[in-house]
Amino acid sequence: xxxxxxxxxxxxxxxxxxxxxxxxxxxxxxxxxxxxxxxxxxxxxxxxxxxxxxxxxxxxxxxxxxxxxxxxxxxxxxxxxxxxxxxxxxxxxxxxxxxxxxxxxxxxxxxxxxxxxxxxxxxxxxxxxxxxxxxxxxxxxxxxxxxxxxxxxxxxxxxxxxxxxxxxxxxxxxxxxxxxxxxxxxxxxxxxxxxxxxxxxxxxxxxxxxxxxxxxxxxxxxxxxxxxxxxxxxxxxxxxxxxxxxxxxxxxxxxxxxxxxxxxxxxxxxxxxx
Amino acid sequence: xxxxxxxxxxxxxxxxxxxxxxxxxxxxxxxxxxxxxxxxxxxxxxxxxxxxxxxxxxxxxxxxxxxxxxxxxxxxxxxxxxxxxxxxxxxxxxxxxxxxxxxxxxxxxxxxxxxxxxxxxxxxxxxxxxxxxxxxxxxxxxxxxxxxxxxxxxxxxxxxxxxxxxxxxxxxxxxxxxxxxxxxxxxxxxxxxxxxxxxxxxxxxxxxxxxxxxxxxxxxxxxxxxxxxxxxxxxxxxxxxxxxxxxxxxxxxxxxxxxxxxxxxxxxxxxxxxxxxxxxxxxxxxxxxxxxxxxx
Numbered sequence: 001x002x003x004x005x006x007x008x009x010x011x012x013x014x015x016x017x018x019x020x021x022x023x024x025x026x027x028x029x030x031x032x033x034x035x036x037x038x039x040x041x042x043x044x045x046x047x048x049x050x051x052x053x054x055x056x057x058x059x060x061x062x063x064x065x066x067x068x069x070x071x072x073x074x075x076x077x078x079x080x081x082x083x084x085x086x087x088x089x090x091x092x093x094x095x096x097x098x099x100x101x102x103x104x105x106x107x108x109x110x111x112x113x114x115x116x117x118x119x120x121x122x123x124x125x126x127x128x129x130x131x132x133x134x135x136x137x138x139x140x141x142x143x144x145x146x147x148x149x150x151x152x153x154x155x156x157x158x159x160x161x162x163x164x165x166x167x168x169x170x171x172x173x174x175x176x177x178x179x180x181x182x183x184x185x186x187x188x189x190x191x192x193x194x195x196x197x198x199x200x201x202x203x204x205x206x207x208x209x210x211x212x213x214x215x216x217x218x219x220x221x222x223x224x225x226x227x228x229x230x231x232x233x234x235x236x237x238x239x240x241x242x243x244x245x246x247x248x249x250x251x252x253x254x255x256x257x258x259x260x261x262x263x264x265x266x267x268x269x270x271x272x273x274x
Numbered sequence: 275x276x277x278x279x280x281x282x283x284x285x286x287x288x289x290x291x292x293x294x295x296x297x298x299x300x301x302x303x304x305x306x307x308x309x310x311x312x313x314x315x316x317x318x319x320x321x322x323x324x325x326x327x328x329x330x331x332x333x334x335x336x337x338x339x340x341x342x343x344x345x346x347x348x349x350x351x352x353x354x355x356x357x358x359x360x361x362x363x364x365x366x367x368x369x370x371x372x373x374x375x376x377x378x379x380x381x382x383x384x385x386x387x388x389x390x391x392x393x394x395x396x397x398x399x400x401x402x403x404x405x406x407x408x409x410x411x412x413x414x415x416x417x418x419x420x421x422x423x424x425x426x427x428x429x430x431x432x433x434x435x436x437x438x439x440x441x442x443x444x445x446x447x448x449x450x451x452x453x454x455x456x457x458x459x460x461x462x463x464x465x466x467x468x469x470x471x472x473x474x475x476x477x478x479x480x481x482x483x484x485x486x487x488x489x490x491x492x493x494x495x496x497x498x499x500x501x502x503x504x505x506x507x508x509x510x511x512x513x514x515x516x517x518x519x520x521x522x523x524x525x526x527x528x529x530x531x532x533x534x535x536x537x538x539x540x541x542x543x544x545x546x547x548x549x550x551x552x553x554x555x556x557x558x559x560x561x562x563x564x565x566x567x568x569x570x
Contacts, residue, residue, distance in 0.1 A: 082464060097465060104462040107562045108480045117476060121467045141294045145302075151563025154301035169466065187297060193290050244286065 028093070029173050029205045030056040030079055035088035036230075037074050048074045050230035051088065056207055061199055063220035064209045065259065067267050071231030072209040076175045079207065094205070097171035099162050101178040105150040111161045112137065112146040118168035136164040139198070156187035160194070167202070174199075176208045180215070189247060192218055196243065213256045213263065218247045223259060227266050235262055347530040355530035356537065359519075363538050366514040370501065371542065373429070373515070377436030378497045384437065385444025385493065390474070392445065393452035403449070410442040414500035418507050432504040439500030440493035447489010451482030484558050491551035498543055 034051040048071040056062050066072055077083040078090045080098045105114050112133050119129045137146055140160040150158055159179055166174060176195075180188045196219065199206055210216050216223045217239055225235040237259055241251045308316075329349050336348040343351070356363075392398050392406065414435050421431040455478065463477035479486075505517020516539055523531030559565050 080465060082461065098461075100458060100462065102458065103456075104458050106459060106462070106477070106480065108483065118466050121472060121476065141291055142298075145298070148302070149561060149563060152302065154298065157298055157301070165466070190290065190294055190297065193286075194294065197287060197290065 028055040029058050030054070030207060031089075031091040032075075032078070033089040033091070035078060035085045035090050037071065037078065037083070038086045047230035049078075049085075050232045052226075052231060052233055054224060054233060056205060058205055059203055061206045061208065061219060061221045063216035063223045064207065064226060065211070065213060065216045065223055065263065066226035066231065067211065067228050067263060070226040070228045072226065073177055075231065076177050076207070076209060080175055092173065094173045095169065095171040096173040096175055097166040097169045098175045098177065099159075099166050099179050101181045103150065103158065105158055105161055105165070107150050110147050110149055111142060111153065114150070114161055115164045115168050118165045122169065132168070136168050137161075139167065140164045140194070154187070155183050156191060159183065159191060163195070163198070167198070172203070173205045173207070176206065178210055179208075181210070181212070188215070192247065193244075195219070213260050214247050214252060217241070217252045217256045217259065218245055225259065225262060225266070228270060234266060344527075345529055347533065351530045352533045352537070355528070356534035359531060359534060362514065363516075363519060363535060366516045366519045366535075367538055367542060369514055370505065370516040373432060374436065374497055374501050377433050377501065378440055378494060380433070381437045381440035381444055381493060381497060382490070385441040385489075386448060388441070389445035389448030390452075393449045406442045406445050406449075409438065410446060414439040414496065415503045415507075418504065422508065427508050428510060431508050432501065435500045435504050436497050440497035443493035443496055444489050447492065448482060448486045451485030451489070452478060454485065455481040484555075484562060484564065487551065487554050487558055491547065491555065494546060494551060495543075498546070502539060
């Protein structure tokens with residue numbers, strides 16, 4: 001199991017490179033080559049990802065879809081550099097940031113304090129921080145809530161603070177781990193519009209993990225379907241529906257139905273094995 | 275990098291702005307709490323009632339004639355003694371408090387360093403983790419014979435025992451605080467690029483703060499107890515302290531004097547606990563969103 005590894009990524013505290021670092025051949029911001037991840041050791045080893053190959057183009061919005069146990073979070077950890085693959089290669093050209101599903105804001109800091117800490121940890125001088133924080137909170141429509149603590153904000157507002165904090169890192173690759181999973185439908189709809197707007201305006205590359213098929217179709221340029229235990233790419237669906245899209249529209253619902261069938265097929269296979 | 279939005283998307287963005295802010299305002303309207311005066315009264319009256327009850331029972335016991343009044347004086351006699359000895363007792367309390375704060379400050383430094391190291395280092399933890407808990411349960415009086423042999427009958431012996439009384443609780447508070455940090459906060463810290471000292475300073479320490487302050491509170495209680503035990507055992511000639519005053523009054527068979535010193539000790543204990551640690555704890559719990567607003 002000792003195939004060569006190549007994990008190329010710039011350090012977080014270095015300025016964003018204008019040219020991709022050497023060793024990145026594909027030119028894609030995210031490139032996985034037969035990346036595998038096994039947890040545990042020989043006897044009770046659990047494969048989480050099995051030879052996943054995936055390229056994400058610059059400025060692309062890719063949604064990763066899968067049932068439980070497809071290793072979605074493992075995959076994001078690999079791309080974010082929080083974990084290393086057991087085999088294969090994960091190449092990332094650019095600065096990544098990861099946004100979580102639930103309460104990942106620091107509860108002792110205000111909205112503005114949370115965003116500012118991201119800047120502070122990148123050693124942005126104090127004089128520049130204040131203006132940048134105000135600007136980022138304006139981008140996510142939170143002016144007037146700068147001094148609120150996370151527990152004083154609604155779920156949707158907390159996720160927008162997380163978004164501002166992620167943008168504060170100056171990353172061009174945004175990794176999102178079911179970021180809207182815990183929100184009510186109304187708020188989620190608005191945040192879909194919001195993330196789409198930010199993606200367009202800031203030229204981000206987004207890898208978005210979800211288990212909600214309609215959400216994936218609503219947002220993605222491409223939907224990638226992962227199998228479960230171990231995670232493996234089983235199908236890809238380009239989404240040609242023109243934007244702006246609505247989650248209730250027929251084209252979105254139709255494609256979502258097709259993908260759901262495929263997803264169920266995948267889940268059924270596990271039923272037969274058991 | 276930013277693409278210029280066309281007019282159509284500009285209008286949609288404006289609409290989105292309005293929708294988001296509408297939802298935000300609907301979701302963050304909180305009812306205001308009761309007024310300050312009524313909160314103070316609500317906190318005060320049960321305490322006043324309890325004090326009144328204690329005084330009544332005490333007076334009844336004295337009236338019952340269970341012990342002669344020169345052995346068990348009533349509230350009135352103790353009050354007179356309290357007023358009469360007030361300035362002496364305050365001098366004594368000042369010495370005792372200074373010792374307490376000195377010892378506690380040193381224990382704070384030691385306990386924090388040891389706690390942080392043990393929490394973050396697996397080998398250290400298995401080596402001395404249970405030892406710290408063991409020290410916490412050891413009665414501090416048990417240290418005095420050794421402390422007196424090491425430092426003779428003097429400030430050093432008292433200081434030594436006060437530090438040993440408080441430091442384990444402080445260390446344990448920090449350790450359990452760090453152990454109970456939600457993993458997602460640590461992950462978020464790593465994503466933001468917090469490493470080593472900066473991770474400790476900006477993520478781990480603030481996340482562990484509620485439990486750390488609980489440890490400080492307990493540490494102070496242990497320090498205060500060890501201190502009074504120390505002052506009773508280690509009598510330094512020519513120096514007023516609360517422990518020394520207790521002993522002096524006992525030797526004079528002045529029960530009212532003994533009880534009035536005890537009341538000073540009790541009041542200081544309550545005040546430090548409530549004003550210093552209680553306030554800090556309440557503020558932190560409120561800031562961290564650990565207070566149930568429906569119940570409070």
